[in-house]
Amino acid sequence: MKKPRLLFSAEEIKRVEERLAEEIRRDYQNKYPLLVSVLKGSFVFMADLIRLLNLPLEVEFVRLSSYGKGTVTSGKVRVTGGLRSSLKGKDVLVIEDIVDTGLTLKFFLDYLQQRKPTSLKVCALFDKAPRRQFPVPIDYRGFTIPDAFVVGYGLDWDEKYRYIPDLCILEEENEPERA
Ligand code: PRP
Numbered sequence: 001m002k003k004p005r006l007l008f009s010a011e012e013i014k015r016v017e018e019r020l021a022e023e024i025r026r027d028y029q030n031k032y033p034l035l036v037s038v039l040k041g042s043f044v045f046m047a048d049l050i051r052l053l054n055l056p057l058e059v060e061f062v063r064l065s066s067y068g069k070g071t072v073t074s075g076k077v078r079v080t081g082g083l084r085s086s087l088k089g090k091d092v093l094v095i096e097d098i099v100d101t102g103l104t105l106k107f108f109l110d111y112l113q114q115r116k117p118t119s120l121k122v123c124a125l126f127d128k129a130p131r132r133q134f135p136v137p138i139d140y141r142g143f144t145i146p147d148a149f150v151v152g153y154g155l156d157w158d159e160k161y162r163y164i165p166d167l168c169i170l171e172e173e174n175e176p177e178r179a
Contacts (some may be wrong), residue, residue, distance in 0.1 A: 004151055004161060008143060013125075013167065014048070016142045020123060021052035023140055027065060033091045034058045034117075035138030036083065038108060040162070041097035044127045044154035047055065049095065060084075064104060079111060087117035097154050098126040098145075102134035126150065126167065143167075166169070 037046040039061050050059065062081035080122075092112055099105055105122065112120055123140035130147040145167075151157050152164030161170070 001173040002157070002170050004164060006166055007145070007148075007150060007169050008167040010153075010165040013092050013142075017048055017052055018043075020125075020142055021049060021054075024049075024123065025053055025055050028055055028057075028093075029090065031091045032056055032058065033093050034060060034087070035093050035095050036060045036062060036112070037095040038104065039063045039081070041154045041156070042095050042125075044145070044162070045097050046095045049123070061154065062108075064108065079108070087112065087115040090117045091119045092117040092142070094120070094122045096122065096124040098128060098150070099124045099136060099138060100128045100131050102132050102136040105136045106134040106140040116131050125153075126155075 033055070033056055035046065035050065037043060037059065040063075043061070046059065046061075050057065060082050062079050062083050064079055094105070094106060094108065094112070096105060105124075107168045109120065109122070119140040122137060124138045125142035127138055127141050127144045129144050130148075149157065150167055151161035151170045152166050152168045154162050155167070156162045157170050161168070
């Protein structure tokens with residue numbers, strides 16, 4: 001049996017998001033950024049962040065076609081969703097829920113860079129830094145987290161637990177209940 005154990009409460013997450021929103025708002029004054037969220041995990045973060053930002057902006061959602069994690073990618077990852085082919089004149093901010101090995105973000109940043117945005121930055125709520133294999137820039141970082149399997153706040157295990165408002169570590173429940 002697996003059991004989620006609290007790591008960061010919804011209140012703690014909100015406080016960190018307010019700090020991130022302040023940093024982003026300061027840097028994007030008088031710009032009209034395009035926030036691009038990589039589905040599925042980041043949909044909760046994206047929805048909360050844009051409401052804290054209080055800044056005129058646009059949003060896009062993309063899905064990256066699956067490829068085996070930890071395997072060498074052919075570079076042929078497909079991006080599906082509403083992303084326009086040219087990003088000329090756009091200040092693009094990628095919104096990620098979690099950066100783990102960095103493989104997804106590395107691929108996606110290369111993909112976006114080819115579309116020639118005016119600027120390209122990254123906001124990631126959770127940085128699982130001990131797992132990094134591919135160095136990637138994170139301009140706005142929420143939490144640095146340990147190498148543990150986390151769920152909740154949009155993150156899943158086998159499509160479960162995305163709805164939990166807190167971030168939790170998913171643990172094996174092998175200890176018998178104490179009387
Ligand atoms: C998660 C997360 C990132 C990626 C990070 O997505 O949203 O996109 O993993 O991992 P990496 O740094 O090792 O590439 P996931 O593949 O779990 O899909 P989901 O968001 O649809 O659940």
